[in-house]
Amino acid sequence: MKKIFALLLIFLITSTVTAQMKLGKEHSKLNISCQTCHTCEVPTKNDPCLVVCPREKMVTIYQKPEETPELIVIDQLKDRYGPVYFSHRLHAQMSEMSGGCGGCHHFNTTGPILNCNSCHETSRKRNDVSVPDLKGAYHRQCMDCHREWSHSTACNSCHLPIKEVKGTEKEQIAQRLKGRAHPVVLEPVKILYRTESDKGKLVTFYHDDHTKKFNLDCISCHKQESCSSCHDVNKKSSDSKTKVSDASKSKLSFEVQHKNCISCHKDDNCTRCHSDKELMPFDHQRSTGWTLKTYHAKLTCQNCHGSKIPFAKIDKNCISCHKDWDNETFNHAVTGLKLDELHSELGCDDCHADNNYAIKPACDNCHDDLSYPKDLPGKLIRK
Amino acid sequence: MPGKSRRDFLKSSALIGAGITGLSSSSAKATPKNILSPDRMGVLVDTTVCVGCRNCEWACKDAHGLPAGDLESYENRKILEQKRRPDPSALTVINEYSPGKYSNLPVDVKVQCMHCDHPACVSACIVGAFTKEENGSVIWDTGKCIGCRYCMVACPFQIPTFEYDKAINPLITKCDFCFDRTKEGKLPACVDICPVEALTYGPRMELVMIARDRIRRNPDRYINHIFGEAEVGGTSWLYLASKDFNDLGFPELGKDPAPGVSESIQHGIFAYFVPPASLYALLGGMMWLSKRRKELEQEEKI
Known part of the structure; x- marks a missing residue:
């Protein structure tokens, strides 16, 4: 128990990152067993009786990359090399697509973000060797990704040479990293997948339809990308708007290949995506039978369909969206036909039988010899 | 290591020879008089963690007074395109193999003496130069060694090498588990330098438990086999991997101690x-x- 207190004390003292989240009473309401972190029945503030690391089932923290520290200087273990100036925010942005905060901040509590040295001892010669020491822990986090894209294990790609580190250097580096954000990721417009499917050999995936029209986040599909899928020194960058991908040779299982699509397209049949020819991008008229005109074409999908993905079909009745429209409030001029004084006094269903606006309005309730559209109940201001 | 000249050895062997003629052959079934300490140390090599930086190669040479060169020169990964063996100029080497089940990164494997619990070299050495020490290391007395190279033949891992290029006083060389460093309370040089702590130094019994725990917690990462736990009766160096050990340059060995085979x-x-x-x-x-x-x-x- 003394050891745990000592570790907590070290954490408090050496904490360079201010605790961004407070461990409130709320954390007890989380859907995890108390025994994941606490050994005793009733943990108190003075005696939290925390289990020693590694805690196997642990919830991970989440913070927006923009809220995280920009620069972290890792200099507890100066040895053969100088400190590492770690661009934390930049890495946090990249991690959004490859595992999130939990990729590095594993085994964290529900509350404040723990420093690495609260579990990982600074000395390699120690009694409990079941958890890697601090040097090992740091390098394990960095080197797997770094050698994946750089194909190198060169120390100086992160470390400064020990002799070159001067007092003002930190400020210079901090200045250089200030406000530096990850550049906007270039998206392809469409990706053509060649497949071996007998339902159609070609899948046309309109990437920008999904991101721009349907407003999907990158991370709703790209959760566990490896660093090298974007960053690889051997990779040639391509400016082409259309990507061609040969999926027919993929070793991935059917389930894994369809995983991202099926989460929304679960009610669609194969030919929605598979075809023997390239498919057209999304068109509201063709796919739904509802043409978007003047006003509706200006709206985003979410304005009508809500933010829930996949979008649900909605009722074609005006009133299902325009709940406040009635005889009093509706300005008929928005349809392009400004009603004359006489007609504007009438109720909707006097002309539009059963409030059905899809069919031709009827004039014969009052007029024997008039009919729409030959005769108009007002002035046409727009076609 | 206590120095003993070749003259002393010849003297003692003449005496022993004289004595042996009077004995029946059945009493001569000798096993090494090396006691296996329960607290003996070991190293757990996690090949899924190793990044193949080769810093251990440099540190080993540096600690053993071998020409090591610049640490930066070890960043050259071209050398990993071929499979290497330890030799008198490098007591440990890293070899690289195709990726295992866990990741698409290549698997790097450190090769050095396994420091067997029942070492064949100790058994095969006709002058008794080799010993299994209390701390787990298998070392030898260069003063006693007559250069017969029986240890090289006996070793199931083909680890001891011979300074063939030396005309005068060629010696047997191999990893000595940094016997001198550990005696001073330091870590073995390779363990000390490893940036990712792919090498964990600790009591062998504890390392076996840690290795089992890692397999239990990450069944997707590891194959269910700790190389060295049972091979040739157990070794001080233990390995974890994401693919079959036969595909990582390890020999297929039974569980019987190697001396049993060579002695019989x-x-x-x-x-x-x-x-x-x-x-x-x-x-x-x-x-x-x-x-x-x-x-x-x-x-x-x-």
């Missing part, structure tokens, strides 16, 4: 004066044959 061959040949008896029988047979041929020739003449 050696003792089998020499037991009950078989070689001298068979030699006499062969010579006698030849004499008998030539004598008979002469007799036949004489009979023909008559």
Whole structure:
């Protein structure tokens, strides 16, 4: 128990990152067993009786990359090399697509973000060797990704040479990293997948339809990308708007290949995506039978369909969206036909039988010899 | 290591030889008088963690007074395109293999003496230069070594190497588990430098538990096998991997201690004066044959 207190004390003292989240009473309401972190029945503030690391089932923290520290200087273990100036925010942005905060901040509590040295001892010669020491822990986090894209294990790609580190250097580096954000990721417009499917050999995936029209986040599909899928020194960058991908040779299982699509397209049949020819991008008229005109074409999908993905079909009745429209409030001029004084006094269903606006309005309730559209109940201001 | 000259060895072996002639062969079934300490140390090599930086190669040379060069020069990964073995200029080497089940990164494997619990080299050494020490290391006394290279033949991992390029006083070399460093309370040089702590130094018993725990917690990452836990009766160095050890340059070995095999061959040949008896029988047979041929020739003449 003394050891745990000592570790907590070290954490408090050496904490360079201010605790961004407070461990409130709320954390007890989380859907995890108390025994994941606490050994005793009733943990108190003075005696939290925390289990020693590694805690196997642990919830991970989440913070927006923009809220995280920009620069972290890792200099507890100066040895053969100088400190590492770690661009934390930049890495946090990249991690959004490859595992999130939990990729590095594993085994964290529900509350404040723990420093690495609260579990990982600074000395390699120690009694409990079941958890890697601090040097090992740091390098394990960095080197797997770094050698994946750089194909190198060169120390100086992160470390400064020990002799070159001067007092003002930190400020210079901090200045250089200030406000530096990850550049906007270039998206392809469409990706053509060649497949071996007998339902159609070609899948046309309109990437920008999904991101721009349907407003999907990158991370709703790209959760566990490896660093090298974007960053690889051997990779040639391509400016082409259309990507061609040969999926027919993929070793991935059917389930894994369809995983991202099926989460929304679960009610669609194969030919929605598979075809023997390239498919057209999304068109509201063709796919739904509802043409978007003047006003509706200006709206985003979410304005009508809500933010829930996949979008649900909605009722074609005006009133299902325009709940406040009635005889009093509706300005008929928005349809392009400004009603004359006489007609504007009438109720909707006097002309539009059963409030059905899809069919031709009827004039014969009052007029024997008039009919729409030959005769108009007002002035046409727009076609 | 206590120095002992070749003269001392010859003296003692002459005395032992004189004594042995009076003994029956059955009492000569010797096993190494090396006690296996329960607290012996070991190293757990997690090949899924190793990044193949080769810093251990540099540190090993540096600690053993071998020409090491710049640490930066070890960043060259071209050398990993071929498989290497330890030799007198490098007591440990890293070899790289194709990715395992866990990641698409290549698997890097450190090669050095495994420091067997029942070392074949100790058993095979005819001058008793090799010993299994209390801390788990298998070391040898260069003063006693006569350069017979039996240890090289006996080793199931083919680890001891010989300074063939030296005309004068060539020596056997191999990893000594940094015996001198650990005696001073330091870590083995390779363990100390490893940036990712792919090498964990600790009591062997504890390391086995840690290795089992890692497999239990990450069944997708590891194959269910700790190399060295049972191989040739157990080794001080233990390995975890994401693919079959046969595909990582490890020999396929049984669970029986290697000395059992080498000793039974050696003792089998020499037991009950078989070689001298068979030699006499062969010579006698030849004499008998030539004598008979002469007799036949004489009979023909008559």
